[in-house]
Amino acid sequence: MQKDGSDSRDGRELMEKESCAPLMLRLAWHDAATYRADGGKSDDSDKSTGEWPRCGGVNGSITFAPELDLPCNKGLTLALSLLYELQEKNDLVSVADVIQMAGQVAVEFSGGPKIAMRWGRSTTGVKYLCSDSDRGNPPFASSLSAPEHLRQIFGLMGLSDQEIVVLMGAHTLGRARPSRSGEGAAATCYTRDGPGRCKGGSSWTQEWLKFDNSYFKNLLLTPPADSQLLRLSTDSALAEDPVFREWVEKYAEDQELFFSDYARTHRKMSELGAKFEPQEGIEVDLEEG
Numbered sequence: 468m469q470k471d472g473s474d475s476r477d478g479r480e481l482m483e484k485e486s487c488a489p490l491m492l493r494l495a496w497h498d499a500a501t502y503r504a505d506g507g508k509s510d511d512s513d514k515s516t517g518e519w520p521r522c523g524g525v526n527g528s529i530t531f532a533p534e535l536d537l538p539c540n541k542g543l544t545l546a547l548s549l550l551y552e553l554q555e556k557n558d559l560v561s562v563a564d565v566i567q568m569a570g571q572v573a574v575e576f577s578g579g580p581k582i583a584m585r586w587g588r589s590t591t592g593v594k595y596l597c598s599d600s601d602r603g604n605p606p607f608a609s610s611l612s613a614p615e616h617l618r619q620i621f622g623l624m625g626l627s628d629q630e631i632v633v634l635m636g637a638h639t640l641g642r643a644r645p646s647r648s649g650e651g652a653a654a655t656c657y658t659r660d661g662p663g664r665c666k667g668g669s670s671w672t673q674e675w676l677k678f679d680n681s682y683f684k685n686l687l688l689t690p691p692a693d694s695q696l697l698r699l700s701t702d703s704a705l706a707e708d709p710v711f712r713e714w715v716e717k718y719a720e721d722q723e724l725f726f727s728d729y730a731r732t733h734r735k736m737s738e739l740g741a742k743f744e745p746q747e748g749i750e751v752d753l754e755e756g
């Protein structure tokens with residue numbers, strides 16, 4: 468615990484108690500992933516002005532039922548219920564900021580890089596943002612290969628091939644569960660006994676609460692060396708596509724490079740579509756309070 472009690476305010480205490488860092492990182496990503504670089508015109512042409520908040524992104528809209536209820540967000544209600552505890556301790560901070568704070572702290576708490584963030588994101592009161600256009604991760608379209616599917620999803624957000632690979636490295640943390648995404652096994656030797664209140668599922672890495680470059684190392688093992696570990700088609704795509712693979716090899720080789728690229732790209736993700744008040748945002752180092 469730090470001198471000023473910030474462990475309980477920034478979520479570290481919660482992550483220690485609930486082993487929920489992966490879930491919080493997924494929540495932060497899913498609030499961001501509704502962002503459309505074209506302002507939403509591609510899926511919302513007659514209504515979108517392209518302006519905040521209809522461009523989607525980091526605006527706290529995931530807390531509202533239409534978006535939260537999308538199939539791709541299954542399981543995130545638990546993340547939000549844990550987050551309310553944090554919101555109460557940070558009542559002057561916006562919901563959009565608290566969600567992103569939880570994502571940043573999740574990475575750092577799990578041993579990942581320090582991410583320089585800024586604060587002051589506005590939270591939308593627009594509840595219908597995603598009810599008319601499925602702005603979550605688009606469902607897997609069978610006409611697309613897995614690499615094309617990835618480029619489609621991230622391309623809508625204006626993210627590059629390198630940014631796709633480095634962000635996917637977040638799957639070094641956490642698990643997939645049949646009861647949520649329908650992916651993974653009920654339990655594996657790495658998840659059967661927890662920790663945390665929700666035991667089970669399939670993880671991408673053996674130490675799924677540790678943020679490191681083992682996700683990339685595992686992807687390069689052909690055939691997969693460990694049948695207890697998960698590899699979705701969108702994960703395999705990173706090792707199969709020649710452009711993605713170059714980055715996978717670099718990050719598997721050099722954890723420092725992964726960490727510095729991840730920290731920069733995570734910050735970008737945490738600001739997709741955000742409206743800051745004041746406009747330049749507020750720089751605060753959480754560790755210094």
Ligand code: HEM
Pocket residue numbers: 489490492493496542604617620634635637638640641642643644645647648649650701
């Ligand atoms: C198109 C790309 C992606 C796909 C298809 C995908 C798919 C999935 C699926 C199916 C799960 C399992 C959910 C569950 O059953 O609880 C999951 C979990 C997770 N995802 Fe992704 N993901 C993608 C991108 C990302 C990105 C970019 C990040 C972060 C920057 C991320 C972070 C996570 C984390 C941390 C978990 C673990 C959650 C937990 O343990 O509760 N994912 N993802």
